[in-house]
Amino acid sequence: MKAVLLRELNAPLSVEEVDLDGPSSGEVRVDVKGAGVCHSDYHAVTGHNPPYALPTVLGHEGAGVVADVGPNVTDFAPGDHVVFSLTGQCGRCRNCTVGRANLCENEWGPPYMRDGTNRFSQNGAPIAHRHAAFSESTTIPAEFAVKIPNEMPLEKAAIIGCAVTTGVGAVVNRAKVEAGGAVAVFGCGGVGLNVIQGAVLAAASKIIAVDVAAFKLEMARSLGATHSIDAGAADPVELIGEITHGGADYAFEVIGSPSVTRQAFESVRPGGMAVAVGVPPMDADITVPARMLFMDRGLLGSFYGSGRPRVDFLWLIELYMDGRLKLDELITRYRPLEEVNEAFDDMITGVAARTVLTPAR
Numbered sequence: 374m375k376a377v378l379l380r381e382l383n384a385p386l387s388v389e390e391v392d393l394d395g396p397s398s399g400e401v402r403v404d405v406k407g408a409g410v411c412h413s414d415y416h417a418v419t420g421h422n423p424p425y426a427l428p429t430v431l432g433h434e435g436a437g438v439v440a441d442v443g444p445n446v447t448d449f450a451p452g453d454h455v456v457f458s459l460t461g462q463c464g465r466c467r468n469c470t471v472g473r474a475n476l477c478e479n480e481w482g483p484p485y486m487r488d489g490t491n492r493f494s495q496n497g498a499p500i501a502h503r504h505a506a507f508s509e510s511t512t513i514p515a516e517f518a519v520k521i522p523n524e525m526p527l528e529k530a531a532i533i534g535c536a537v538t539t540g541v542g543a544v545v546n547r548a549k550v551e552a553g554g555a556v557a558v559f560g561c562g563g564v565g566l567n568v569i570q571g572a573v574l575a576a577a578s579k580i581i582a583v584d585v586a587a588f589k590l591e592m593a594r595s596l597g598a599t600h601s602i603d604a605g606a607a608d609p610v611e612l613i614g615e616i617t618h619g620g621a622d623y624a625f626e627v628i629g630s631p632s633v634t635r636q637a638f639e640s641v642r643p644g645g646m647a648v649a650v651g652v653p654p655m656d657a658d659i660t661v662p663a664r665m666l667f668m669d670r671g672l673l674g675s676f677y678g679s680g681r682p683r684v685d686f687l688w689l690i691e692l693y694m695d696g697r698l699k700l701d702e703l704i705t706r707y708r709p710l711e712e713v714n715e716a717f718d719d720m721i722t723g724v725a726a727r728t729v730l731t732p733a734r
C-alpha cells in the first residue's frame with residue numbers, strides 16, 4: 374500500500390510502500406478516495422507548525438469508504454462513506470456537550486493512536502500519523518469520521534473536512550455575521566475562499582477580498598466577493614475604510630500572519646470584529662492598538678470553524694447538493710499521490726485554490 378511520507382523538514386515528500394494495521398477497538402479503516410492538500414500540511418513540511426515525529430504520513434482533509442471496523446464500533450459498517458473530522462467528537466466531554474466539538478477535550482494523542490501505538494509502519498519501523506489522508510488506506514479512531522450520504526461525491530466531500538468547514542464556520546458559527554454586514558477577507562487561499570462563501574451565505578452586503586495573487590483574487594470574485602484588493606499594490610486598511618465608509622463590520626485573517634491579523638483588526642470600524650482564522654507560527658504574539666480595541670472592537674480566534682462536524686458537514690453537503698455551496702469550482706485540479714510535491718508547488722505559487730489527491734481510485 375502506498376502513502377506519502379515526510380522524512381525531513383523542507384525536503385520533497387516521497388511516495389513509499391508502507392504497512393497498515395488495524396482497525397483495533399474503536400477504530401475504522403478507510404480507503405481514501407479524496408485528500409485535499411491543505412496549507413496546514415505545508416506548515417508541517419516547513420516546520421512552521423512542526424509534525425510531532427518523523428517520518429510521518431501527512432494529510433487530514435480526507436474522505437473515503439469504510440473498509441473495515443474494529444471491535445466496539447457501532448456507528449459504522451464497511452461501505453459507509455465518511456469525511457474525516459480534524460478533531461475528535463467524543464460526545465461526552467464538556468466542550469462536546471456544550472456544542473463545541475471542534476474543541477473536544479479527548480483529543481487523539483499524537484503522534485500515534487490513543488493507546489500509544491501506531492498503525493503505519495515500514496519493515497517493522499513505526500511511522501507517525503494522524504489522519505494520514507495521503508495514503509491509499511488509513512486507520513483512524515471512529516469518532517474522527519463523520520458518515521455522509523452515499524450520493525455525495527467523495528473527492529469533493531474531502532474538502533469539507535477542513536477548508537470549507539474552517540472558512541464557512543468562521544463566518545457562521547464564530548463571527549455570526551448578520552445580513553447586510555460588510556466583510557473583509559485577508560488571504561484568499563483554500564480557507565479564505567470559503568470565508569467568502571460563508572459571507573455570501575450570510576448575505577453580507579460588501580465582501581472585500583484581499584490577497585497578493587491575481588488568481589486568488591479572481592477566484593474570490595467568482596465565488597461572490599464584491600471587491601478585491603491587491604495588497605501588494607495598495608494599503609488594504611485604507612481601501613477597506615473607503616469602500617465601507619469607515620471600516621468593515623467583520624474582517625477575517627486567513628493566513629496566520631500576526632502583522633496581517635493586525636491589519637484585519639485595523640480595518641474594522643468601532644464595534645466591529647476581527648477573526649483570526651489562519652494558523653499562526655509557534656510562539657508568535659499579536660499586538661493591536663489598545664485605543665482601537667477600547668472602542669468596542671473585538672479580536673477573536675476561530676479554530677476549525679468553531680463548529681460541530683457531525684452537524685456542519687451534513688448541512689454543507691446539503692447546500693452543495695442544492696447548488697448553493699461551490700465545491701467543484703474550488704478544486705483546481707485532481708492529482709494522484711505521486712504528484713503531491715507538484716500539488717504543494719501549485720499552492721505556494723498561488724495557481725491552485727485546492728488540489729485534491731485521489732489515493733484509492
Ligand SMILES: [Zn+2]
Nearest residue numbers: 411413434535
Ligand atoms: Zn487543513
Ligand SMILES: [Zn+2]
Nearest residue numbers: 463466469477
Ligand atoms: Zn469531546
